Amino acid sequence: MYGSNDSTERTSLGDALPIRSLRVVVIAGPEQGVAVTTEEESLRVGTAEGNDLVLADRTISRFHLEVRRTGAAVEVRDLGSTNGTRVGRVRLVDTAVEVELPVEIVVGATTLRVEDGAFGMREAHAQIRCGDLFGASPPMRSLFASLTKVAARATPVLVHGESGTGKELVARAIHDASPRHRGPFVVLDCGAISPALLASELFGHEKGAFTGAERRHLGVFERARGGTLFLDEIGELPSELQPALLGALERGRIRRVGGAEEIAIDVRVVSATHRDLRAEVNRNTFRLDLYYRLAVVTLRVPPLRERRDDVRLLIEHFLRSAGVETSAEELFGRDTLARFEAHAWPGNVRELRNAVEASIALGEPAIEIDEAPGVDGGATGVDALLELSYRDARARLLADFEQRYVRALLERAEWNVRRAARLASMDRSYLIDLMKKHGLS
């Protein structure tokens, strides 16, 4: 069984996984004949340094497109380019299409051909655990290997992944495996703090720097001295603060708001985002130079739907964490487990953890939720409610509605609570209360 402590330490998985390289060739256009091969699962094309294929064609955007393997096929994703990406007769702008290789792609005045390259091996973690992260799927074991390698150095890392995929745990694991592990791990959620307060949270302020600044306040750069500074939701950093952060990282010094003294910083910066910062660079909402500073290494945390073979392992882990010794199969039965594995999990591992915890609390699988009777109900829904008093029936329908509404709202907002509250014009703390009430937080 996956979840037992012994199995988390096993080393029999091996430390390499087979991989097939991707090759891109310019078959028409100003740079015809140029070709690049990458050993990674993905390949990027654009005019900015940092792409695998860097082109000079002016009709191409800085980060124009990405080709990523998805099992037997590849996904071609346009990264919000100005002129779009054409695959056959389909024109993509800020969207993706799944195709088989080889494929011809037209970008600006250039035609590319992407094809399979040679077979090779890539490094993989030999265990199904890395820090507090669990994962046995190839993309997770490959992530664990990169994470462990990058942890040893001081390199800034950008962690990219959908909400609830475990980005904060990745940052924490980097810190714990780094030479700075005895220092502090300080988190700043750039999306949760009002832009007016963000400068002071980052750099601190002196007493009297502004109305209400009654005493000196140390910012996260100073509090993380000797350790790791985790800048969560870095894509939400307002443009007016981006030059100040860039300056601090370039000079290795900060100045508190209202202060004159320059203070040397000693932090390793790990940042995270659910947004594709390259698309934000194309849109000019994120500075290219700041992107380069933060994303010296990018680690992508795959969504749960791309690693369904991890679902069972994670369920076992969450059961053990909740003190339940029964195995997932005994508890839920095969059919329900199969539904857990087939579910799309838009809220990723966080949603799965909530579903497992709710299942334990309710004593029945909480994956049934999607199929609960609708609030508008049919005659049958109302008929069933006639068994109850009006008051109880009303309370039951309301609770049902709340749960379905909050879940749908969070899914629409990619499980970003702040965004969800804004979408529903609802107070954030009220939304958090509703999430707690319905086992969604």
Ligand SMILES: Nc1ncnc2c1ncn2[C@@H]1O[C@H](COP(=O)(O)OP(=O)(O)OP(=O)(O)O)[C@@H](O)[C@H]1O
């Ligand atoms: N691979 C994993 N193994 C075990 N637990 C995980 C894993 N990934 C995520 N979790 C759990 O899922 C929850 C969400 O993880 P985390 O907060 O790290 O996600 P995130 O990507 O930072 O989310 P957000 O973008 O919303 O801040 C946490 O409870 C975390 O412990």
